[in-house]
Amino acid sequence: MPSTITVDLHSEMGSLNDTEVKYIKSPSKDIDTDTCLGQISPFFNVKKTKYGGRGCFAISAIPKGTVLLTCNKPISSTIIKPFRKEACTRCFSYCDGRILKTKIQKKFGKEIVSLYFCSEECKEEFTNDDIDNLYADSLLEIERHYIAGLNKPEMELKEPSKTADLQSVIKQEWEEVALWEKKIRAMKPTKRASQIFRISDSEYTEIKYVIGVLFHMYKCSKKQVSLPIKYINELDNNERNQLELQLFNILQSSEPEKVQKYPYLLYSYINIYKFLVLTTLPPLQDLVSSDLVRATIGRNLSNAFGIWSEASNPSEEKEFFGFGVYPSASYFNHSCGPNMIKKRTKNVLTFTTLQDIKPDQELCIDYGNYINEKVEVRRRELSEWFFDCGCDKCTVELQSQ
Numbered sequence: 001m002p003s004t005i006t007v008d009l010h011s012e013m014g015s016l017n018d019t020e021v022k023y024i025k026s027p028s029k030d031i032d033t034d035t036c037l038g039q040i041s042p043f044f045n046v047k048k049t050k051y052g053g054r055g056c057f058a059i060s061a062i063p064k065g066t067v068l069l070t071c072n073k074p075i076s077s078t079i080i081k082p083f084r085k086e087a088c089t090r091c092f093s094y095c096d097g098r099i100l101k102t103k104i105q106k107k108f109g110k111e112i113v114s115l116y117f118c119s120e121e122c123k124e125e126f127t128n129d130d131i132d133n134l135y136a137d138s139l140l141e142i143e144r145h146y147i148a149g150l151n152k153p154e155m156e157l158k159e160p161s162k163t164a165d166l167q168s169v170i171k172q173e174w175e176e177v178a179l180w181e182k183k184i185r186a187m188k189p190t191k192r193a194s195q196i197f198r199i200s201d202s203e204y205t206e207i208k209y210v211i212g213v214l215f216h217m218y219k220c221s222k223k224q225v226s227l228p229i230k231y232i233n234e235l236d237n238n239e240r241n242q243l244e245l246q247l248f249n250i251l252q253s254s255e256p257e258k259v260q261k262y263p264y265l266l267y268s269y270i271n272i273y274k275f276l277v278l279t280t281l282p283p284l285q286d287l288v289s290s291d292l293v294r295a296t297i298g299r300n301l302s303n304a305f306g307i308w309s310e311a312s313n314p315s316e317e318k319e320f321f322g323f324g325v326y327p328s329a330s331y332f333n334h335s336c337g338p339n340m341i342k343k344r345t346k347n348v349l350t351f352t353t354l355q356d357i358k359p360d361q362e363l364c365i366d367y368g369n370y371i372n373e374k375v376e377v378r379r380r381e382l383s384e385w386f387f388d389c390g391c392d393k394c395t396v397e398l399q400s401q
């Protein structure tokens with residue numbers, strides 16, 4: 001299992017000499033953080049910002065309208081339950097609420113469960129990316145148990161007591177999970193299957209995302225390549241997958257902050273983990289550990305890109321279909337006066353400059369839709385991402401108050 005790497009936020013990236021091709025021997029262990037961050041784009045370096053954490057800084061002047069990064073597909077994505085039949089599993093295409101006709105199906109007893117695609121091409125691309133149908137079967141397994149769970153009692157919503165020391169509760173609850181897991185792993189498969197419980201819709205969404213990440217990790221372990229030090233857009237598919245995984249492993253995780261803010265989520269994350277222990281298919285089951293699952297959830301919280309419908313006019317409300325994690329695009333910080341724009345075309349994200357950029361200027365996107373709001377509103381909305389906005393616009397507006 002790939003180790004989680006501690007990120008040194010204080011290290012400054014040097015620019016990459018792309019004529020010199022070096023090789024990373026061990027793709028997941030002992031990785032050089034600076035090297036893989038330097039492989040994202042020839043246009044920018046990832047280095048420390050003045051307000052904390054890392055950000056992307058232009059290496060030289062860049063004209064307005066330049067595409068700085070194209071991300072072809074997410075490391076993992078997930079469609080929420082209400083749209084699972086209407087938004088394509090692979091490319092998120094949505095056809096005015098019509099149920100998609102192209103499916104991968106599997107029969108479990110009398111129940112047929114399906115994954116939905118917008119076209120035969122998308123289904124084929126999904127299958128070509130799979131290994132022995134493992135990803136499809138894993139997602140179908142989740143569908144099957146999710147649907148079967150609807151006949152079981154809803155899980156009681158627990159919440160840590162307001163007076164308890166939350167850190168001790170978290171530690172103790174996960175220790176109890178470890179004891180539970182020991183018992184479960186010693187059970188016969190039929191007895192273990194009888195322990196599968198009902199999950200909530202949000203747990204279902206998160207579990208599909210975690211399975212996608214586990215599958216990506218499994219795939220990289222099966223197709224290990226020596227990763228040349230080239231920019232991501234110069235790499236072949238396997239190398240690109242490997243680099244995206246390395247970039248994923250060094251993303252920041254906000255699981256502790258999220259549980260601190262919403263303590264009831266502790267029990268939801270425990271449900272997600274237990275469900276994965278009980279239902280994950282054998283090759284991916286080897287990857288299921290509480291540390292990895294918690295870090296995977298935590299990386300989604302501060303790095304995922306929401307997948308929204310395209311509104312045909314500005315007054316139309318956009319629908320939220322789910323989210324995708326694109327590690328190479330996760331180093332752009334937010335600004336309330338962004339100089340970059342993100343565009344999604346199916347499952348491809350492109351990042352383009354909105355203005356001429358000066359050397360060493362930070363490249364930022366807009367994380368939400370609040371940039372025209374007052375500074376107080378922006379700060380409140382952005383607190384969902386667990387940060388106080390340090391962009392120039394907020395700094396100036398706060399100083400003039």
Ligand SMILES: C[S@@+](CC[C@H](N)C(=O)[O-])C[C@H]1O[C@@H](n2cnc3c(N)ncnc32)[C@H](O)[C@@H]1O
Binds near residue numbers: 387
């Ligand atoms: C997608 S990540 C961006 C990369 C991140 N800075 C890093 O070092 O990995 C989002 C996180 O970056 C930080 N961040 C992004 N925009 C920021 C801003 N305008 N001010 C302060 N922190 C910001 C927050 O911690 C946020 O949760």
